[in-house]
Amino acid sequence: MLTALLNQQVFTTIHYSREELRGLRRKDVSFVCPHCSSRLTMKIGSRNIPHFAHMSDADCEKVRGETPQHLLSKQLLYDRLSSLYENVSLEHYIKELKQVADIYVKTDTADIAIEIQCSTIPISEIVGRTYGYHRQGITPFWILTQSLKSKKLLNLTTFQQAFIRYSPPLDYFLLQFLPDRGIFQLYTHLFPVSGTAFMSAAPIIIPVSKFTLPISIPDAPVLHPYSLSTWTNFRTKWVYNKIHFNKTRTDVFLREVYGEGDTFLYLPLFIGLPVIPHGIHIRNHEVEWQYYLWKDCLKKDRLFSVESVSKALYRRLIKGHIELRSFPLQKSDEVIKRIADGYLRLLEEVHVLRKVNDTFQLIEPWSCPDHFSAFEKHQHDFFPKWKHILKKQ
Ligand SMILES: [Zn+2]
Incomplete structure (x- = not known):
């Protein structure tokens, strides 16, 4: 988690330097979970992004164990979206759904919940969450951050295939986020040659600094290497x-x-x-x-x-x-x-x-x-x- 409550106020680690955070930790201030109110510890390593963790995972239903990839993705996307929109919140709790969106963006015309998915979960959970968001008038935006097997063909698990979407200029496409490189890869014109192998055009690279909602595609021509x-x-x-x-x-x-x-x-x-x-x-x-x-x-x-x-x-x-x-x-x-x-x-x-x-x-x-x-x-x-x-x- 990147957010906690400090004296009833929302506190986000990404707004502070490691030194400032270490200073706070030395003072032994009390950070609590916004969802279950249990006390949290602050983790400040040299490699991972500073974050909060429950003393024990069993404490809290709302917050799942997070990989360093997930934390980094949240930080990069939050930083980028905050530069575009005024109303962006991190780990936003939606009362009606009793669930936490990784990032929540309120624009003049829409409420958008960003779900960053690193681990494989049942597709029924994606279906359920998507349906719940739509019912509340919220637009979900799912981002896959798993690595993909890609040589001549793109090999996708059933879970990864669930992230495929359709848009007329791109045909069927898959958006993948690579937080370590700070880029998105957009595989377009997908077409299967078997249950798991897909032909695709060469992926379009979109740096996180160019990321928008909805995602805008650079004007470069689409290459079809595997016709x-x-x-x-x-x-x-x-x-x-x-x-x-x-x-x-x-x-x-x-x-x-x-x-x-x-x-x-x-x-x-x-x-x-x-x-x-x-x-x-x-x-x-x-x-x-x-x-x-x-x-x-x-x-x-x-x-x-x-x-x-x-x-x-x-x-x-x-x-x-x-x-x-x-x-x-x-x-x-x-x-x-x-x-x-x-x-x-x-x-x-x-x-x-x-x-x-x-x-x-x-x-x-x-x-x-x-x-x-x-x-x-x-x-x-x-x-x-x-x-x-x-x-x-
Ligand atoms: Zn909690």
């Missing part, structure tokens, strides 16, 4: 992994493909197209959910619409064959409909479907190649159309 031209490779890799690591008899998806008499290895390339941007909401690989749509809808009905395809996706969701990612910081209205719409448009672009008024129709009847040379021919015919789609991204 979708590699999508075919990721798709193929996924298909082979599926065969290697799954038992055909127990895999729900493979059982359905074989039951239908289709050859999994030779599924047409228009099953497994990247539906950018909203396809990210579905945790399953594109091959899986798009195959289900073919089976349930496209090859069965003569004419179909965005609505009928959306309904088919919902039915698979309810059966548990398809799973959605949890993006609690992001409104996900009509996401299924947007995905269905995006997929049908793609199929129209690659000349698999034609549009007839408000409905769609297959241009040629469905057939799955059943041996390698037939698949090769399909690849050969399809690739020019597909290449055009991938190049656009």
Whole structure:
């Protein structure tokens, strides 16, 4: 904690030098917790930011154990926001919610609660806190400060994925704060190639001295180092992994493909197209959910619409064959409909479907190649159309 009560007044360590704080500690003045009124000790090391701690963690429900990273993040963000707004408070207690926001900003138009998240907590807690803030008319702003695994692809845990948000110029993005370097990294144009690996544009660096609410993006062009031209490779890799690591008899998806008499290895390339941007909401690989749509809808009905395809996706969701990612910081209205719409448009672009008024129709009847040379021919015919789609991204 960076704040305590001293003689009923709020006292914040970050406004004092280490020497001044040591002087106060020598005088043995009595700092108490604003939440549970128990006495606090002041910790003044040479490395960490001076802060208060309970004598024992069990004393207080409101204040969780804090890492040096968390303390530093609070100080940097508090300093920056205090230079922008008059009314900024640290470790602000919200009576109605019985919880403490790391930083609280009152502007002319909004109340903003900043939550700095270093440790992994249940996603249900993020959902609950976010909902609570909205109910009180407060805008929550969550900041992830965990380190991310990033090489060619960005690898994100389910918890880290919960911080993904959407904004049209950035598509799906993730904001990460690195307090030790005093910068934010903004990963934009995220698109998954598996349950945990994501393609992204090169991260945009925003120094904390440029941080604003909402965050403003520098005007530099977005770089796409890992373009979708590699999508075919990721798709193929996924298909082979599926065969290697799954038992055909127990895999729900493979059982359905074989039951239908289709050859999994030779599924047409228009099953497994990247539906950018909203396809990210579905945790399953594109091959899986798009195959289900073919089976349930496209090859069965003569004419179909965005609505009928959306309904088919919902039915698979309810059966548990398809799973959605949890993006609690992001409104996900009509996401299924947007995905269905995006997929049908793609199929129209690659000349698999034609549009007839408000409905769609297959241009040629469905057939799955059943041996390698037939698949090769399909690849050969399809690739020019597909290449055009991938190049656009
Ligand atoms: Zn306390």
